[in-house]
């Protein structure tokens with residue numbers, strides 16, 4: 001049996017254990033947690049410096065305050081009470097413009113919140129130091145770059161006598177994998193020589209030799225075929241390196257907000273919440289968003305599946321912006337698959353009117369169906385015709401977009417195969433098809449449309465053969481003229497290019513380049529149709545009508561003759577055939593002009609004959 005515990009007896013609480021008692025608070029050498037023996041904080045030398053500065057600043061402030069106060073009293077003799085205090089945000093410089101406080105008051109304020117004031121100042125100073133350091137770093141980098149450039153130029157200039165590689169050297173190089181350093185160096189040298197050919201060239205060497213070597217080296221350096229490299233060098237004699245280098249990197253990933261379902265200001269934050277880092281694309285687009293990085297696949301978010309956006313390159317917004325479709329119009333997208341531009345057109349038309357989305361490729365038409373369905377487009381008809389046949393089907397559209405099939409020389413960063421797969425035949429084939437499609441697109445458009453009568457032609461090619469050449473052809477073949485695209489950036493189209501002389505209005509077309517606009521290479525032209533007549537077709541039509549009339553009359557007369565001769569078995573078909581045979585026979589016998597003259601004479605005689613015959617018949621009756 002032990003003693004019972006007295007409940008009233010309050011036992012003292014047990015203190016810290018033996019181990020805890022022994023341990024002192026941790027100290028960290030050189031930090032502000034370190035304390036001296038008298039319990040005060042031990043400051044580092046930097047903190048001491050800052051403290052000194054602070055004190056100095058405080059002193060000068062106090063002195064300035066006192067001076068100001070004395071001056072004010074002297075000037076108007078009024079007490080500081082009567083003064084109207086200034087508003088806090090009157091000026092950016094809050095400290096000097098704050099209501100006047102005496103030095104004692106200032107000290108009080110400083111003592112009231114010493115921690116905040118000091119911490120803020122410390123932070124400010126640290127920020128400034130970081131800023132200074134980063135500025136110094138940027139300056140250093142710039143200096144290094146400039147030095148490197150200067151060194152390269154110095155190298156080039158010091159080796160004034162740059163010599164082109166000999167045949168043996170080239171053969172030797174061809175058997176080895178390309179040495180990028182050698183190629184870069186030689187490309188720089190050749191371009192340097194070509195920039196001032198007469199004074200820098202190697203005696204006895206022609207410009208052509210330098211050009212040929214440059215093309216070979218550029219092809220080896222960037223893996224292009226010589227045909228395409230020559231074309232590109234013709235297009236970009238100065239900017240060639242910038243263009244080729246831009247093709248080595250992808251363009252920014254962009255998406256287009258589908259305004260049929262949401263707004264950009266609503267979509268942006270939702271995507272950011274999903275871990276997709278987006279920002280408005282550019283000043284010229286109110287619906288584009290640039291994607292900087294993403295934690296989720298862009299084609300699988302709930303917003304994508306619900307049709308709130310379309311994955312679309314920035315450059316492909318441009319043709320639709322140039323087309324500027326209006327509500328309740330009839331619009332044709334002649335080559336629509338997979339439907340990126342079609343869905344943008346539908347959004348601008350606010351799902352009203354009629355959008356005819358056509359593509360010659362049946363498989364790709366399926367993509368149009370699914371995209372337009374996902375994006376909630378309900379004003380569209382999707383067809384699978386060859387665009388060249390469309391004028392026979394429907395030809396009274398207010399606006400027509402022809403985003404033509406092309407060589408893809410503007411989108412090499414997306415499809416590297418273009419670098420080596422295109423030759424002259426491909427380009428000419430493309431150009432030919434583009435011309436045919438453009439004439440068909442113009443024929444589908446109604447010049448008398450009250451709101452439109454516009455045709456927009458675009459390609460993702462940078463080659464003149466697929467762009468200015470095609471437009472120049474259409475200007476000659478149809479009643480259309482070029483009008484401004486309504487895009488306030490981009491480079492002007494070519495009016496003169498090598499041996500080509502295009503219509504001066506071609507400068508109204510727009511070219512977009514990867515290296516200048518950080519967009520895919522694109523070409524956009526806007527045409528206004530001013531007459532539905534087809535030049536040259538009137539005379540043809542007249543001729544056809546005339547021939548038809550003649551044949552009809554001839555047939556009638558032959559029929560009449562036969563009937564008169566009592567040959568009742570001769571039917572209409574035979575008559576036509578015999579008339580045709582006669583015409584063919586005549587064609588073979590005489591020259592065309594003679595034939596036409598004689599035919600007119602013949603028609604006249606026939607008319608006379610028929611008239612007489614009718615009279616005779618009438619008399620008989």
Ligand SMILES: C[S@@+](CC[C@H](N)C(=O)[O-])C[C@H]1O[C@@H](n2cnc3c(N)ncnc32)[C@H](O)[C@@H]1O
Pocket residue numbers: 316334335336337338339340341342358359360361364385386387388403404405406437
């Ligand atoms: C540049 S893509 C069109 C891209 C589309 N406009 C877009 O933004 O999604 C060219 C399209 O033309 C189509 N095409 C090629 N030849 C055609 C023809 N003769 N008639 C109509 N479409 C044709 C191809 O199937 C291809 O889908």
